[in-house]
Amino acid sequence: MTAHVSLITLGVADVAAATAFYQALGFRLSKAASQPEVSFFQAGPLVLALWGREAQEHDAQAQALWTGNGGVAIAQNLASEQEVDAMMARAEALGATILRPAAKTFWGGYNGYFADSDSHLWEVAYNPFWTLNPDGSVDLPD
Amino acid sequence: MTAHVSLITLGVADVAAATAFYQALGFRLSKAASQPEVSFFQAGPLVLALWGREAQEHDAQAQALWTGNGGVAIAQNLASEQEVDAMMARAEALGATILRPAAKTFWGGYNGYFADSDSHLWEVAYNPFWTLNPDGSVDLPD
Numbered sequence: 525m526t527a528h529v530s531l532i533t534l535g536v537a538d539v540a541a542a543t544a545f546y547q548a549l550g551f552r553l554s555k556a557a558s559q560p561e562v563s564f565f566q567a568g569p570l571v572l573a574l575w576g577r578e579a580q581e582h583d584a585q586a587q588a589l590w591t592g593n594g595g596v597a598i599a600q601n602l603a604s605e606q607e608v609d610a611m612m613a614r615a616e617a618l619g620a621t622i623l624r625p626a627a628k629t630f631w632g633g634y635n636g637y638f639a640d641s642d643s644h645l646w647e648v649a650y651n652p653f654w655t656l657n658p659d660g661s662v663d664l665p666d
Numbered sequence: 667m668t669a670h671v672s673l674i675t676l677g678v679a680d681v682a683a684a685t686a687f688y689q690a691l692g693f694r695l696s697k698a699a700s701q702p703e704v705s706f707f708q709a710g711p712l713v714l715a716l717w718g719r720e721a722q723e724h725d726a727q728a729q730a731l732w733t734g735n736g737g738v739a740i741a742q743n744l745a746s747e748q749e750v751d752a753m754m755a756r757a758e759a760l761g762a763t764i765l766r767p768a769a770k771t772f773w774g775g776y777n778g779y780f781a782d783s784d785s786h787l788w789e790v791a792y793n794p795f796w797t798l799n800p801d802g803s804v805d806l807p808d
Contacts, residue, residue, distance in 0.1 A: 527692030527753075528710020528802030530743035532674060533789075535736070550669030554806035557796075566806045568670025569711030580739060584779040585766045586787055592734025594677070595786060597722060601672035611669075624727045637726040644737060645728055647675075654699075660670030664696035664708045 531570065532598065535577030535590075536642045539563060542574045545640060548618050549611075568660030577642070597637075599647040601656055605634045611648045612636045620646075673712065674740065677719030677732075678784045681705060684716045687782060690760050691753075710802030719784070739779075741789040743798055747776045753790045754778045762788075 536542040543563040547553050551565040551572060558564050561579070565572040581587050602608050608626050615638045616622050626636030626648065635649035654662050678684040685705040689695050693707040693714060700706050703721070707714040723729050744750050750768050757780045758764050768778030768790065777791035796804050 526694045526708075526710070527688075528742060529674065529712040529714055529740055530710065530791075530798070530802050530804050531741040531789075532671065533739040533741065535738070546669075552668045552808075554808060556807040564806055566668075568668070568672065569801075569803050570671040571804050571806060572671055577737065581736075583766075584739060584787055584789065586736070586739075586779065586781075589765065589781050589785050589787060590734070590736025591785075592732070593737040594723075594728070594732025595719065595735040595784065596677070596738040596740075597675045597726060597728075598671055598738075599673040599675065600670060623731065624725075637728065639728075639731050642737065643731050643733075645726055645731060647673075647726065649672075656672070659711075660672050661711050662672050662713050664706055664713060665698040666694075666696060 529570065531573055533573040533575050533580060534640075534642065534644050535580045536574050537577065539574055539576060542640070542642065545618055545620075546572070546574065549614060569657075593643040594645075597645045597647050599649055601649050601651055601654070601660065601662060603650070603656055605650050608634055608636060608648050608650050612638065615646070615648075671712065673715055675715040675717050675722060676782075676784065676786050677722045678716050679719065681716050681718060684782070684784065687760055687762075688714070688716065691756060711799075735785040736787075739787045739789050741791055743791050743793055743796070743802065743804060745792070745798055747792050750776055750778060750790050750792050754780065757788070757790075 623637040765779040
């Protein structure tokens, strides 16, 4: 097994509120795996978790490391420009902050960016050069 | 297709240096997809990208959002406590900062945390309650 990513955890202020947001956005909550303190979603090929930011900082002893928010962008790739527009509209309707409306990109694709209420950065993208698998994953060439 | 995660991008100060670090850690670089300004790795079920932090901030218009670093933990789940120990040792040998050495967790698993040189937080975990697929992905129950 080569090195890989299995799961990402977003530190949030209110787990219940963030869970409601991501469910409404279309993520599939695993009720069996979740608890009031932590939510787990099957996010296509990845597990997306929501956990209290302070609990997470304490668990990882990351208080000095986490100086604010930033440095990571999470991307959802979709199958067309229309799907990108629909997902951006859904996020905006749910209260997300639109950072950059969807538009053609310099690399020949189409994307937009939004932030959730905990300042996590999401990209919603259509990349015509990459093949998207049914579960939302992408297989890169060597 | 339900909502999902396809890719995460880490904002870094030096793409070449960060690429060398993640290759040495065991991530599979896609040379065909990568360019000097951006590296793409097949990270199990996910694509892991490295891109200049300033370019990424500018692209996403995230200057006001990215106040520092923090809020996201990226996890690599492995098949045993021994594999966790080996990956933590490899990261440390490559210059990563060990935030919390691997140890038994309150939830019945085994994990440790390290930070890369751009202050990105990684968890390395063994979770005996979850089934790990050959590609490093996890399938949650409903």
